[in-house]
Amino acid sequence: xxxxxxxxxxxxxxxxxxxxxxxxxxxxxxxxxxxxxxxxxxxxxxxxxxxxxxxxxxxxxxxxxxxxxxxxxxxxxxxxxxxxxxxxxxxxxxxxxxxxxxxxxxxxxxxxxxxxxxxxxxxxxxxxxxxxxxxxxxxxxxxxxxxxxxxxxxxxxxxxxxxxxxxxxxxxxxxxxxxxxxxxxxxxxxxxxxxxxxxxxxxxxxxxxxxxxxxxxxxxxxxxxxxxxxxxxxxxxxxxxxxxxxxxxxxxxxxxxxxxxxxxxxx
Amino acid sequence: xxxxxxxxxxxxxxxxxxxxxxxxxxxxxxxxxxxxxxxxxxxxxxxxxxxxxxxxxxxxxxxxxxxxxxxxxxxxxxxxxxxxxxxxxxxxxxxxxxxxxxxxxxxxxxxxxxxxxxxxxxxxxxxxxxxxxxxxxxxxxxxxxxxxxxxxxxxxxxxxxxxxxxxxxxxxxxxxxxxxxxxxxxxxxxxxxxxxxxxxxxxxxxxxxxxxxxxxxxxxxxxxxxxxxxxxxxxxxxxxxxxxxxxxxxxxxxxxxxxxxxxxxxxxxxx
Numbered sequence: 109x110x111x112x113x114x115x116x117x118x119x120x121x122x123x124x125x126x127x128x129x130x131x132x133x134x135x136x137x138x139x140x141x142x143x144x145x146x147x148x149x150x151x152x153x154x155x156x157x158x159x160x161x162x163x164x165x166x167x168x169x170x171x172x173x174x175x176x177x178x179x180x181x182x183x184x185x186x187x188x189x190x191x192x193x194x195x196x197x198x199x200x201x202x203x204x205x206x207x208x209x210x211x212x213x214x215x216x217x218x219x220x221x222x223x224x225x226x227x228x229x230x231x232x233x234x235x236x237x238x239x240x241x242x243x244x245x246x247x248x249x250x251x252x253x254x255x256x257x258x259x260x261x262x263x264x265x266x267x268x269x270x271x272x273x274x275x276x277x278x279x280x281x282x283x284x285x286x287x288x289x290x291x292x293x294x295x296x297x298x299x300x301x302x303x304x305x306x307x308x309x310x311x312x313x314x315x316x317x318x319x320x321x322x323x324x325x326x327x328x329x330x331x332x333x334x335x336x337x338x339x340x341x342x343x344x345x346x347x348x349x350x351x352x353x354x355x356x357x358x359x360x361x362x363x364x365x366x367x368x369x370x371x372x373x374x375x
Numbered sequence: 376x377x378x379x380x381x382x383x384x385x386x387x388x389x390x391x392x393x394x395x396x397x398x399x400x401x402x403x404x405x406x407x408x409x410x411x412x413x414x415x416x417x418x419x420x421x422x423x424x425x426x427x428x429x430x431x432x433x434x435x436x437x438x439x440x441x442x443x444x445x446x447x448x449x450x451x452x453x454x455x456x457x458x459x460x461x462x463x464x465x466x467x468x469x470x471x472x473x474x475x476x477x478x479x480x481x482x483x484x485x486x487x488x489x490x491x492x493x494x495x496x497x498x499x500x501x502x503x504x505x506x507x508x509x510x511x512x513x514x515x516x517x518x519x520x521x522x523x524x525x526x527x528x529x530x531x532x533x534x535x536x537x538x539x540x541x542x543x544x545x546x547x548x549x550x551x552x553x554x555x556x557x558x559x560x561x562x563x564x565x566x567x568x569x570x571x572x573x574x575x576x577x578x579x580x581x582x583x584x585x586x587x588x589x590x591x592x593x594x595x596x597x598x599x600x601x602x603x604x605x606x607x608x609x610x611x612x613x614x615x616x617x618x619x620x621x622x623x624x625x626x627x628x629x630x631x632x633x634x635x636x637x638x639x640x641x642x643x644x645x646x
Contacts, residue, residue: 132561140570147574150582155435162434288416292423301427306434 115208119216127221138225141184142177148301149173162306167242168332172303174233174243175328180300181226183263183323187214188274188287195277200370211271211363218267251330254341258327261348266323268355275359278366299325303334319351388488396499403501413502417454417509424450424576439581441608444521446578449604451514452537453576456599458506459541460548460572465565466498468548472555472564478643491634495545514607523609532606532616539623540599546626547571547594553637575600598622 127134152169155161164172194200203210237243270287277283295301296311297320304312304325315321326344329335335344403409428450432443441449471494474480484490518524525533551567571594574582579590579597591597602619605611 130560130562132558133563136561136563136566136570140566143570143573147576150586151431151438151577153583154439154581155431282412285412285416289419292419295423296426296430302430307430308433 115212116216116219119208119213120220123213123217123220124224127224134221134225138181138228141180142229144300145173145176145180148176152302164303164306170240170242171245171332172328174236175331176300176324178226178229178233178331179259179262179324179327181229182222182259183266183327184222185266185270185287187218187267188270189284190214191271191274192277192283195275195370196281204367204370211359214271215267218263222263245331246333248333251333255327255331258330258344258348261345261352262323262327265319265348265351265355268352268359269319269323272355272359272362275362275366278362278369294320294324297321298323299328303329316347319347319355322348322351384487384489385492388492391486391488391493392496395497399499400501410502410505414505417506421450421454421509421513424454439578441578441580444517445604445608445610448514448517448521448607449578449600450576451510451512451517452540452600452603452607454510454513455507455537456510456540456544456575458503458508458510460544461506462500462503463496463498464545464548466500468495468545468552469565469568471552472562475555475641476559476562480641481643484638484641490638491549491631495549514604518607521608525607525609528613529606529609532611532613533603535616536598536603536606536611536619539619539626540603542623543595543598543626544572546630547596549630550633553633556637556640571596572599578604595622595626 149169152161152164152173153166156164156166156169159165160168191200194203200210203213206213233243237245269290273286273290274283276286296307297315297318299321304315304321307315322344326335326348330341330344335341425447428438428443428446431438436442438446471480474483474494480494483494486493548568551564554564555561574586574590575596579587579601582590587597598619602611602615606616606619
Protein backbone atom coordinates (compact mmCIF):
# COMPACT_ATOMS: atom_id res chain seq x y z
CA UNK A 109 0.00 0.00 0.00
CA UNK A 110 2.76 2.44 1.04
CA UNK A 111 4.60 1.48 -2.11
CA UNK A 112 1.57 2.28 -4.29
CA UNK A 113 1.08 5.62 -2.59
CA UNK A 114 4.71 6.51 -3.33
CA UNK A 115 4.35 5.39 -6.93
CA UNK A 116 1.17 7.38 -7.45
CA UNK A 117 2.65 10.47 -5.78
CA UNK A 118 5.57 10.33 -8.19
CA UNK A 119 3.37 9.76 -11.24
CA UNK A 120 0.95 12.54 -10.33
CA UNK A 121 3.81 14.93 -9.65
CA UNK A 122 5.35 14.16 -13.03
CA UNK A 123 2.00 14.61 -14.81
CA UNK A 124 1.41 17.87 -12.95
CA UNK A 125 4.77 19.23 -14.10
CA UNK A 126 4.17 18.18 -17.70
CA UNK A 127 0.79 19.94 -17.67
CA UNK A 128 2.46 23.04 -16.30
CA UNK A 129 4.15 23.52 -19.66
CA UNK A 130 0.84 23.51 -21.48
CA UNK A 131 -1.16 25.98 -19.44
CA UNK A 132 -2.41 28.02 -22.40
CA UNK A 133 -3.42 24.89 -24.32
CA UNK A 134 -5.23 23.54 -21.25
CA UNK A 135 -7.08 26.84 -20.88
CA UNK A 136 -8.32 26.47 -24.45
CA UNK A 137 -9.47 22.89 -23.86
CA UNK A 138 -11.34 24.09 -20.77
CA UNK A 139 -13.00 26.86 -22.72
CA UNK A 140 -14.12 24.27 -25.26
CA UNK A 141 -15.52 22.09 -22.47
CA UNK A 142 -17.63 24.83 -20.97
CA UNK A 143 -19.03 26.13 -24.28
CA UNK A 144 -21.51 23.29 -24.68
CA UNK A 145 -23.19 23.72 -21.26
CA UNK A 146 -23.01 27.52 -21.69
CA UNK A 147 -24.85 27.32 -25.03
CA UNK A 148 -27.40 24.85 -23.66
CA UNK A 149 -28.00 27.19 -20.73
CA UNK A 150 -28.44 30.14 -23.10
CA UNK A 151 -31.07 28.28 -25.12
CA UNK A 152 -33.00 26.92 -22.12
CA UNK A 153 -32.78 30.35 -20.50
CA UNK A 154 -34.59 31.88 -23.45
CA UNK A 155 -37.10 29.00 -23.69
CA UNK A 156 -37.93 29.27 -19.98
CA UNK A 157 -38.41 33.04 -20.26
CA UNK A 158 -40.01 34.39 -17.13
CA UNK A 159 -41.85 31.12 -16.54
CA UNK A 160 -40.72 27.54 -16.18
CA UNK A 161 -40.24 24.44 -18.36
CA UNK A 162 -41.79 21.48 -16.53
CA UNK A 163 -40.84 23.03 -13.22
CA UNK A 164 -37.38 24.21 -14.28
CA UNK A 165 -37.07 27.98 -14.07
CA UNK A 166 -34.10 30.04 -15.22
CA UNK A 167 -32.22 29.81 -11.92
CA UNK A 168 -32.62 26.04 -11.86
CA UNK A 169 -31.27 25.75 -15.39
CA UNK A 170 -28.33 27.96 -14.39
CA UNK A 171 -27.45 25.75 -11.41
CA UNK A 172 -27.92 22.59 -13.45
CA UNK A 173 -25.59 23.64 -16.25
CA UNK A 174 -22.93 25.03 -13.90
CA UNK A 175 -23.06 21.57 -12.35
CA UNK A 176 -22.77 19.97 -15.79
CA UNK A 177 -19.70 22.07 -16.57
CA UNK A 178 -18.04 21.00 -13.31
CA UNK A 179 -18.85 17.28 -13.53
CA UNK A 180 -17.94 17.24 -17.23
CA UNK A 181 -14.53 18.60 -16.36
CA UNK A 182 -14.09 16.02 -13.59
CA UNK A 183 -15.31 13.08 -15.68
CA UNK A 184 -13.65 13.91 -19.01
CA UNK A 185 -12.33 10.85 -20.80
CA UNK A 186 -9.68 11.40 -23.43
CA UNK A 187 -7.56 8.28 -23.01
CA UNK A 188 -9.18 6.33 -25.86
CA UNK A 189 -7.69 8.72 -28.44
CA UNK A 190 -4.17 8.31 -27.01
CA UNK A 191 -4.43 4.54 -26.67
CA UNK A 192 -5.68 4.27 -30.24
CA UNK A 193 -2.66 6.18 -31.51
CA UNK A 194 -0.19 4.30 -29.29
CA UNK A 195 -1.44 0.95 -30.49
CA UNK A 196 -1.52 1.93 -34.16
CA UNK A 197 1.89 3.59 -34.15
CA UNK A 198 3.62 1.19 -31.80
CA UNK A 199 4.17 3.77 -29.08
CA UNK A 200 2.56 1.28 -26.70
CA UNK A 201 5.84 -0.66 -26.74
CA UNK A 202 7.89 1.46 -24.40
CA UNK A 203 4.90 1.85 -22.09
CA UNK A 204 4.69 -1.92 -21.85
CA UNK A 205 8.30 -2.41 -20.80
CA UNK A 206 7.91 -0.07 -17.84
CA UNK A 207 7.57 -1.84 -14.48
CA UNK A 208 4.08 -0.44 -13.99
CA UNK A 209 0.95 -1.03 -16.07
CA UNK A 210 0.06 1.79 -18.50
CA UNK A 211 -3.33 2.22 -16.83
CA UNK A 212 -1.72 3.59 -13.65
CA UNK A 213 0.05 6.30 -15.57
CA UNK A 214 -3.27 7.21 -17.19
CA UNK A 215 -5.00 7.39 -13.81
CA UNK A 216 -2.25 9.66 -12.49
CA UNK A 217 -2.50 11.90 -15.59
CA UNK A 218 -6.24 12.14 -15.04
CA UNK A 219 -5.87 13.06 -11.37
CA UNK A 220 -3.27 15.76 -12.05
CA UNK A 221 -5.18 17.27 -14.97
CA UNK A 222 -8.55 17.25 -13.26
CA UNK A 223 -7.23 18.69 -9.98
CA UNK A 224 -5.93 21.61 -11.97
CA UNK A 225 -8.84 22.20 -14.33
CA UNK A 226 -11.81 21.34 -12.13
CA UNK A 227 -10.53 23.69 -9.44
CA UNK A 228 -10.53 26.46 -12.05
CA UNK A 229 -14.13 25.64 -13.05
CA UNK A 230 -15.11 25.62 -9.38
CA UNK A 231 -13.40 28.95 -8.82
CA UNK A 232 -15.19 30.48 -11.81
CA UNK A 233 -18.48 29.15 -10.47
CA UNK A 234 -17.82 30.70 -7.04
CA UNK A 235 -16.94 34.05 -8.63
CA UNK A 236 -20.04 33.88 -10.85
CA UNK A 237 -22.21 33.07 -7.83
CA UNK A 238 -20.90 36.15 -6.04
CA UNK A 239 -22.22 38.49 -8.72
CA UNK A 240 -25.05 36.41 -10.21
CA UNK A 241 -27.69 35.06 -7.81
CA UNK A 242 -29.11 32.31 -10.13
CA UNK A 243 -25.78 30.46 -9.96
CA UNK A 244 -25.87 30.24 -6.14
CA UNK A 245 -26.30 26.91 -4.36
CA UNK A 246 -27.87 26.63 -0.92
CA UNK A 247 -25.35 25.90 1.84
CA UNK A 248 -25.42 22.11 2.35
CA UNK A 249 -22.06 20.55 3.32
CA UNK A 250 -23.54 17.06 3.71
CA UNK A 251 -24.89 17.12 0.18
CA UNK A 252 -21.57 18.45 -1.12
CA UNK A 253 -19.79 15.50 0.47
CA UNK A 254 -22.17 13.09 -1.25
CA UNK A 255 -21.62 15.01 -4.48
CA UNK A 256 -17.86 14.56 -4.13
CA UNK A 257 -18.36 10.80 -3.86
CA UNK A 258 -20.80 10.70 -6.80
CA UNK A 259 -18.47 12.81 -8.97
CA UNK A 260 -15.52 10.56 -8.11
CA UNK A 261 -17.47 7.47 -9.09
CA UNK A 262 -18.65 9.17 -12.29
CA UNK A 263 -15.07 10.01 -13.22
CA UNK A 264 -13.99 6.43 -12.49
CA UNK A 265 -16.78 4.92 -14.61
CA UNK A 266 -16.08 7.17 -17.56
CA UNK A 267 -12.36 6.58 -17.26
CA UNK A 268 -12.75 2.79 -17.36
CA UNK A 269 -15.36 3.06 -20.11
CA UNK A 270 -13.04 5.21 -22.24
CA UNK A 271 -9.99 3.11 -21.48
CA UNK A 272 -11.72 -0.16 -22.34
CA UNK A 273 -13.17 1.30 -25.54
CA UNK A 274 -9.77 2.69 -26.51
CA UNK A 275 -8.20 -0.75 -26.03
CA UNK A 276 -10.51 -2.09 -28.73
CA UNK A 277 -7.87 -0.57 -31.01
CA UNK A 278 -6.09 -3.91 -30.54
CA UNK A 279 -8.77 -5.33 -32.85
CA UNK A 280 -10.16 -2.43 -34.91
CA UNK A 281 -8.97 0.84 -36.37
CA UNK A 282 -12.27 2.52 -35.55
CA UNK A 283 -12.12 2.45 -31.76
CA UNK A 284 -12.33 6.25 -31.57
CA UNK A 285 -15.47 6.18 -33.72
CA UNK A 286 -17.07 4.11 -30.96
CA UNK A 287 -16.11 6.86 -28.52
CA UNK A 288 -17.69 9.48 -30.78
CA UNK A 289 -20.83 7.39 -30.97
CA UNK A 290 -21.08 7.18 -27.17
CA UNK A 291 -20.28 10.88 -26.88
CA UNK A 292 -23.10 11.74 -29.28
CA UNK A 293 -25.69 9.54 -27.61
CA UNK A 294 -24.56 10.79 -24.18
CA UNK A 295 -25.61 14.28 -25.26
CA UNK A 296 -29.15 13.19 -24.44
CA UNK A 297 -28.81 10.11 -22.26
CA UNK A 298 -26.32 11.56 -19.76
CA UNK A 299 -28.11 14.90 -19.43
CA UNK A 300 -25.54 17.09 -21.17
CA UNK A 301 -28.16 18.85 -23.26
CA UNK A 302 -31.03 18.95 -20.77
CA UNK A 303 -32.03 17.56 -17.39
CA UNK A 304 -33.30 14.01 -17.95
CA UNK A 305 -36.72 15.07 -16.68
CA UNK A 306 -37.19 17.08 -19.89
CA UNK A 307 -36.56 14.12 -22.20
CA UNK A 308 -39.50 12.06 -23.49
CA UNK A 309 -40.27 9.70 -20.56
CA UNK A 310 -39.52 6.55 -22.58
CA UNK A 311 -36.06 7.88 -23.50
CA UNK A 312 -35.34 8.85 -19.90
CA UNK A 313 -36.35 5.36 -18.75
CA UNK A 314 -34.14 3.75 -21.38
CA UNK A 315 -31.25 5.99 -20.30
CA UNK A 316 -31.45 4.65 -16.77
CA UNK A 317 -30.82 1.12 -18.06
CA UNK A 318 -27.39 2.31 -19.28
CA UNK A 319 -24.45 3.95 -17.55
CA UNK A 320 -24.93 7.41 -19.05
CA UNK A 321 -27.05 9.08 -16.34
CA UNK A 322 -24.64 7.87 -13.65
CA UNK A 323 -21.64 9.64 -15.15
CA UNK A 324 -23.23 13.10 -15.31
CA UNK A 325 -26.90 13.65 -14.47
CA UNK A 326 -26.83 11.84 -11.12
CA UNK A 327 -23.87 13.72 -9.59
CA UNK A 328 -25.22 17.03 -10.93
CA UNK A 329 -28.64 16.39 -9.44
CA UNK A 330 -27.08 15.47 -6.11
CA UNK A 331 -25.32 18.82 -6.15
CA UNK A 332 -28.32 20.92 -7.19
CA UNK A 333 -30.59 19.19 -4.69
CA UNK A 334 -32.82 17.44 -7.23
CA UNK A 335 -32.07 14.10 -5.54
CA UNK A 336 -33.99 14.25 -2.27
CA UNK A 337 -35.19 10.91 -0.95
CA UNK A 338 -32.87 8.27 0.56
CA UNK A 339 -34.29 5.80 -1.97
CA UNK A 340 -33.21 8.04 -4.85
CA UNK A 341 -29.71 8.36 -3.40
CA UNK A 342 -29.55 4.61 -2.96
CA UNK A 343 -30.68 3.96 -6.54
CA UNK A 344 -28.12 6.42 -7.87
CA UNK A 345 -25.16 5.12 -5.92
CA UNK A 346 -26.15 1.50 -6.57
CA UNK A 347 -26.29 2.25 -10.30
CA UNK A 348 -22.85 3.83 -10.13
CA UNK A 349 -21.46 0.82 -8.24
CA UNK A 350 -22.88 -1.63 -10.76
CA UNK A 351 -21.56 0.22 -13.80
CA UNK A 352 -18.18 0.76 -12.16
CA UNK A 353 -17.88 -3.01 -11.76
CA UNK A 354 -19.12 -3.68 -15.29
CA UNK A 355 -16.61 -1.32 -16.92
CA UNK A 356 -13.81 -2.49 -14.64
CA UNK A 357 -14.50 -6.07 -15.72
CA UNK A 358 -14.67 -4.94 -19.36
CA UNK A 359 -11.33 -3.18 -19.02
CA UNK A 360 -9.74 -6.31 -17.46
CA UNK A 361 -11.10 -8.56 -20.18
CA UNK A 362 -10.11 -6.31 -23.08
CA UNK A 363 -6.65 -5.68 -21.65
CA UNK A 364 -5.73 -9.32 -21.00
CA UNK A 365 -7.01 -10.55 -24.34
CA UNK A 366 -5.84 -7.57 -26.35
CA UNK A 367 -2.29 -7.56 -25.09
CA UNK A 368 -1.82 -11.13 -26.32
CA UNK A 369 -2.79 -10.09 -29.84
CA UNK A 370 -0.62 -6.99 -29.84
CA UNK A 371 1.80 -7.09 -32.74
CA UNK A 372 3.95 -4.12 -31.67
CA UNK A 373 4.02 -2.32 -35.00
CA UNK A 374 6.51 0.41 -35.59
CA UNK A 375 9.61 0.94 -33.64
CA UNK B 376 15.97 39.26 -58.19
CA UNK B 377 12.99 41.07 -59.59
CA UNK B 378 9.71 40.49 -57.85
CA UNK B 379 6.93 39.23 -60.11
CA UNK B 380 4.07 41.65 -60.62
CA UNK B 381 1.10 41.09 -58.25
CA UNK B 382 -1.25 39.83 -60.95
CA UNK B 383 1.21 37.29 -62.28
CA UNK B 384 1.92 36.16 -58.76
CA UNK B 385 -1.80 35.67 -58.18
CA UNK B 386 -2.09 33.64 -61.38
CA UNK B 387 0.87 31.50 -60.41
CA UNK B 388 -0.69 30.92 -56.99
CA UNK B 389 -3.98 29.88 -58.55
CA UNK B 390 -2.17 27.44 -60.86
CA UNK B 391 -0.21 25.91 -57.99
CA UNK B 392 -3.32 25.58 -55.82
CA UNK B 393 -5.22 23.98 -58.69
CA UNK B 394 -2.46 21.41 -59.13
CA UNK B 395 -2.37 20.72 -55.38
CA UNK B 396 -6.14 20.16 -55.28
CA UNK B 397 -5.91 17.73 -58.19
CA UNK B 398 -3.25 15.75 -56.34
CA UNK B 399 -5.38 15.76 -53.18
CA UNK B 400 -8.38 14.47 -55.07
CA UNK B 401 -6.41 11.65 -56.68
CA UNK B 402 -4.96 10.78 -53.27
CA UNK B 403 -8.33 10.67 -51.56
CA UNK B 404 -9.93 8.59 -54.29
CA UNK B 405 -7.68 5.74 -53.11
CA UNK B 406 -9.41 5.70 -49.74
CA UNK B 407 -13.07 5.19 -50.54
CA UNK B 408 -13.79 3.51 -47.23
CA UNK B 409 -12.96 6.86 -45.66
CA UNK B 410 -15.77 8.36 -47.67
CA UNK B 411 -18.28 5.96 -46.14
CA UNK B 412 -16.90 6.58 -42.66
CA UNK B 413 -16.98 10.34 -43.15
CA UNK B 414 -20.51 10.22 -44.55
CA UNK B 415 -21.77 8.06 -41.67
CA UNK B 416 -20.14 10.43 -39.19
CA UNK B 417 -21.82 13.45 -40.77
CA UNK B 418 -25.22 11.74 -40.90
CA UNK B 419 -24.87 10.70 -37.25
CA UNK B 420 -24.08 14.22 -36.05
CA UNK B 421 -26.83 15.69 -38.22
CA UNK B 422 -29.27 13.26 -36.60
CA UNK B 423 -28.05 14.28 -33.14
CA UNK B 424 -28.50 17.95 -34.07
CA UNK B 425 -32.04 17.33 -35.34
CA UNK B 426 -32.90 15.39 -32.17
CA UNK B 427 -31.52 18.31 -30.16
CA UNK B 428 -33.90 20.66 -31.96
CA UNK B 429 -36.74 18.18 -31.47
CA UNK B 430 -36.04 18.26 -27.75
CA UNK B 431 -36.02 22.05 -27.59
CA UNK B 432 -39.22 22.25 -29.60
CA UNK B 433 -40.93 19.76 -27.28
CA UNK B 434 -40.93 22.61 -24.79
CA UNK B 435 -41.39 25.64 -27.00
CA UNK B 436 -42.86 26.61 -30.35
CA UNK B 437 -40.26 29.21 -31.26
CA UNK B 438 -36.54 29.59 -30.64
CA UNK B 439 -35.57 33.25 -30.58
CA UNK B 440 -38.60 33.99 -32.76
CA UNK B 441 -37.71 31.24 -35.29
CA UNK B 442 -39.99 28.26 -35.78
CA UNK B 443 -38.83 24.65 -36.15
CA UNK B 444 -38.23 24.45 -39.91
CA UNK B 445 -36.50 27.83 -39.93
CA UNK B 446 -34.01 26.56 -37.35
CA UNK B 447 -33.58 23.36 -39.40
CA UNK B 448 -32.72 25.54 -42.42
CA UNK B 449 -30.15 27.27 -40.24
CA UNK B 450 -28.78 23.88 -39.21
CA UNK B 451 -28.38 23.05 -42.91
CA UNK B 452 -26.34 26.22 -43.43
CA UNK B 453 -24.29 25.31 -40.34
CA UNK B 454 -23.52 21.88 -41.81
CA UNK B 455 -22.63 23.28 -45.23
CA UNK B 456 -20.17 25.70 -43.64
CA UNK B 457 -18.78 22.91 -41.49
CA UNK B 458 -18.06 21.07 -44.74
CA UNK B 459 -16.09 24.03 -46.10
CA UNK B 460 -14.19 24.29 -42.83
CA UNK B 461 -13.31 20.60 -42.68
CA UNK B 462 -12.53 20.23 -46.37
CA UNK B 463 -10.34 23.31 -46.81
CA UNK B 464 -9.75 25.52 -43.79
CA UNK B 465 -8.81 23.09 -41.01
CA UNK B 466 -6.33 21.06 -43.10
CA UNK B 467 -4.92 24.29 -44.58
CA UNK B 468 -4.81 27.40 -42.41
CA UNK B 469 -5.53 25.20 -39.37
CA UNK B 470 -1.98 23.85 -39.62
CA UNK B 471 -0.50 27.34 -39.34
CA UNK B 472 -0.04 27.42 -35.55
CA UNK B 473 2.04 24.27 -35.69
CA UNK B 474 4.10 25.58 -38.58
CA UNK B 475 4.84 28.85 -36.83
CA UNK B 476 5.98 26.92 -33.77
CA UNK B 477 8.20 24.52 -35.65
CA UNK B 478 9.49 27.05 -38.17
CA UNK B 479 8.12 25.05 -41.09
CA UNK B 480 6.38 28.20 -42.25
CA UNK B 481 9.75 29.09 -43.82
CA UNK B 482 9.04 26.50 -46.48
CA UNK B 483 5.91 28.37 -47.50
CA UNK B 484 7.37 31.86 -47.31
CA UNK B 485 10.23 31.11 -49.71
CA UNK B 486 7.89 29.96 -52.46
CA UNK B 487 7.20 32.41 -55.27
CA UNK B 488 3.46 32.44 -54.55
CA UNK B 489 1.16 34.46 -52.33
CA UNK B 490 1.93 33.00 -48.89
CA UNK B 491 -1.48 33.74 -47.34
CA UNK B 492 -3.42 32.17 -50.20
CA UNK B 493 -1.08 29.21 -50.34
CA UNK B 494 -1.19 28.58 -46.57
CA UNK B 495 -4.99 28.93 -46.56
CA UNK B 496 -6.04 26.88 -49.58
CA UNK B 497 -3.32 24.30 -50.10
CA UNK B 498 -5.45 21.28 -49.20
CA UNK B 499 -8.79 19.93 -50.27
CA UNK B 500 -10.26 17.01 -48.35
CA UNK B 501 -12.64 15.89 -51.03
CA UNK B 502 -14.89 13.66 -48.93
CA UNK B 503 -15.83 16.42 -46.53
CA UNK B 504 -17.38 18.33 -49.41
CA UNK B 505 -20.22 15.83 -49.08
CA UNK B 506 -21.09 17.74 -45.89
CA UNK B 507 -21.70 20.84 -48.00
CA UNK B 508 -24.11 18.95 -50.23
CA UNK B 509 -25.89 17.34 -47.27
CA UNK B 510 -26.14 20.68 -45.47
CA UNK B 511 -27.56 22.52 -48.46
CA UNK B 512 -29.91 19.58 -49.05
CA UNK B 513 -31.19 19.81 -45.49
CA UNK B 514 -31.66 23.57 -45.83
CA UNK B 515 -33.58 23.09 -49.09
CA UNK B 516 -35.80 20.42 -47.52
CA UNK B 517 -36.54 22.71 -44.57
CA UNK B 518 -37.52 25.54 -46.91
CA UNK B 519 -39.89 23.20 -48.75
CA UNK B 520 -41.46 22.07 -45.47
CA UNK B 521 -41.75 25.71 -44.49
CA UNK B 522 -43.91 26.21 -47.57
CA UNK B 523 -42.31 29.58 -48.30
CA UNK B 524 -40.04 29.07 -51.32
CA UNK B 525 -37.64 32.01 -51.63
CA UNK B 526 -38.09 34.50 -54.46
CA UNK B 527 -35.30 34.83 -57.07
CA UNK B 528 -34.12 37.89 -55.14
CA UNK B 529 -34.16 35.76 -51.98
CA UNK B 530 -31.94 33.15 -53.65
CA UNK B 531 -29.50 35.86 -54.71
CA UNK B 532 -29.51 37.26 -51.16
CA UNK B 533 -28.86 33.74 -49.84
CA UNK B 534 -25.89 33.22 -52.15
CA UNK B 535 -24.45 36.64 -51.28
CA UNK B 536 -24.83 36.11 -47.56
CA UNK B 537 -23.45 32.57 -47.81
CA UNK B 538 -20.39 33.95 -49.58
CA UNK B 539 -20.04 36.54 -46.85
CA UNK B 540 -20.40 33.78 -44.27
CA UNK B 541 -17.49 31.85 -45.79
CA UNK B 542 -15.43 35.07 -45.76
CA UNK B 543 -16.23 35.69 -42.08
CA UNK B 544 -15.44 32.09 -41.10
CA UNK B 545 -12.17 32.34 -43.01
CA UNK B 546 -11.26 35.62 -41.32
CA UNK B 547 -11.97 34.12 -37.88
CA UNK B 548 -9.59 31.26 -38.70
CA UNK B 549 -6.89 33.67 -39.85
CA UNK B 550 -7.35 35.79 -36.73
CA UNK B 551 -7.15 32.80 -34.37
CA UNK B 552 -4.22 31.22 -36.18
CA UNK B 553 -2.36 34.54 -36.20
CA UNK B 554 -2.35 34.37 -32.42
CA UNK B 555 0.35 31.74 -32.90
CA UNK B 556 2.76 34.47 -33.99
CA UNK B 557 2.37 36.11 -30.59
CA UNK B 558 1.80 33.06 -28.36
CA UNK B 559 4.03 30.48 -29.92
CA UNK B 560 3.51 27.70 -27.38
CA UNK B 561 -0.23 27.19 -27.94
CA UNK B 562 -0.69 24.16 -30.16
CA UNK B 563 -4.48 23.74 -30.06
CA UNK B 564 -5.64 27.14 -31.33
CA UNK B 565 -8.04 25.43 -33.74
CA UNK B 566 -10.02 24.21 -30.71
CA UNK B 567 -10.76 27.88 -29.96
CA UNK B 568 -12.57 28.02 -33.27
CA UNK B 569 -14.62 24.92 -32.45
CA UNK B 570 -15.60 26.47 -29.13
CA UNK B 571 -16.80 29.68 -30.75
CA UNK B 572 -18.44 28.05 -33.76
CA UNK B 573 -20.60 25.76 -31.59
CA UNK B 574 -22.71 28.79 -30.80
CA UNK B 575 -23.58 29.24 -34.48
CA UNK B 576 -25.92 26.21 -34.36
CA UNK B 577 -28.83 28.40 -33.26
CA UNK B 578 -30.16 31.78 -34.37
CA UNK B 579 -28.45 34.56 -32.40
CA UNK B 580 -31.82 35.86 -31.31
CA UNK B 581 -32.15 32.72 -29.15
CA UNK B 582 -29.38 33.92 -26.84
CA UNK B 583 -29.64 36.40 -23.97
CA UNK B 584 -28.81 40.03 -24.83
CA UNK B 585 -25.16 40.20 -23.81
CA UNK B 586 -24.25 37.05 -25.76
CA UNK B 587 -26.15 38.32 -28.79
CA UNK B 588 -24.06 41.51 -28.80
CA UNK B 589 -20.92 39.37 -28.53
CA UNK B 590 -21.94 37.18 -31.49
CA UNK B 591 -22.91 40.03 -33.77
CA UNK B 592 -20.08 42.47 -33.15
CA UNK B 593 -17.13 40.92 -31.33
CA UNK B 594 -16.97 37.30 -32.50
CA UNK B 595 -19.11 37.82 -35.57
CA UNK B 596 -20.56 34.32 -35.90
CA UNK B 597 -24.04 35.77 -36.30
CA UNK B 598 -23.07 36.49 -39.89
CA UNK B 599 -22.09 32.89 -40.56
CA UNK B 600 -25.37 31.02 -40.09
CA UNK B 601 -28.13 33.30 -38.82
CA UNK B 602 -27.94 35.76 -41.70
CA UNK B 603 -27.83 33.26 -44.63
CA UNK B 604 -30.63 31.23 -43.01
CA UNK B 605 -32.62 34.45 -42.57
CA UNK B 606 -32.14 35.19 -46.27
CA UNK B 607 -33.30 31.68 -47.20
CA UNK B 608 -36.43 31.85 -45.07
CA UNK B 609 -37.36 35.34 -46.24
CA UNK B 610 -36.63 37.07 -42.94
CA UNK B 611 -33.83 39.24 -44.30
CA UNK B 612 -34.42 42.67 -45.77
CA UNK B 613 -32.37 43.62 -48.87
CA UNK B 614 -30.39 46.02 -46.70
CA UNK B 615 -29.39 43.07 -44.53
CA UNK B 616 -27.86 41.28 -47.53
CA UNK B 617 -25.90 44.42 -48.42
CA UNK B 618 -24.68 44.70 -44.83
CA UNK B 619 -23.59 41.06 -44.94
CA UNK B 620 -21.68 41.65 -48.17
CA UNK B 621 -19.93 44.64 -46.54
CA UNK B 622 -19.10 42.57 -43.45
CA UNK B 623 -17.71 39.79 -45.65
CA UNK B 624 -15.53 42.21 -47.60
CA UNK B 625 -14.32 43.86 -44.40
CA UNK B 626 -13.50 40.43 -42.97
CA UNK B 627 -11.32 39.57 -45.97
CA UNK B 628 -9.55 42.92 -45.80
CA UNK B 629 -8.93 42.54 -42.07
CA UNK B 630 -7.58 39.04 -42.56
CA UNK B 631 -5.09 40.41 -45.09
CA UNK B 632 -3.96 43.23 -42.78
CA UNK B 633 -3.68 40.84 -39.85
CA UNK B 634 -1.64 38.39 -41.90
CA UNK B 635 0.83 41.13 -42.81
CA UNK B 636 1.10 42.35 -39.22
CA UNK B 637 1.58 38.79 -38.01
CA UNK B 638 4.28 37.97 -40.57
CA UNK B 639 6.29 40.95 -39.38
CA UNK B 640 6.49 39.19 -35.98
CA UNK B 641 7.69 35.94 -37.48
CA UNK B 642 11.30 35.18 -36.68
CA UNK B 643 11.39 31.57 -37.84
CA UNK B 644 12.51 28.88 -35.44
CA UNK B 645 15.37 26.50 -34.90
CA UNK B 646 18.49 26.98 -36.94
